[in-house]
Amino acid sequence: DVLLTDDLVTYMKSTNAISQENEKIVEEIFLRGDLVKFAKTIPNQEIMSKDFAEIREFVKRSTKDIEVENLRSMNSGEQENFRNKNT
Incomplete structure (x- = not known):
């Protein structure tokens, strides 16, 4: 099945x-992508940069x-191990 933007x-x-x-x-961003793909609209550099920054x-x-x-979703022991490993 193909999913459309909507x-x-x-x-x-x-x-x-x-x-x-x-x-x-x-x-x-999906809606602007549809304009690029289907209407062959080319967004200006400002919009492209904004979209890139927002996606990042x-x-x-x-x-x-x-x-x-x-x-x-971790139990308390797993959380403690995770914190100790990442500090």
Whole structure:
């Protein structure tokens, strides 16, 4: 199956897998990507740089979210070992 941008955005929002802030950023970038792919629109350098920076920050935030979620799922002994290993 092929997922369209609308499908991906709807799925993303329904699962609450990422923050609303990240949802908005990803949705805007996906929609601009559709314009590039289907309407052959070429964004200006400022928009491309902004999108690149936002995606980079999105990845950083997502990585931190995953680390926090992994810590939550560990028992207290595992958390202590993780903290000692990473300090």
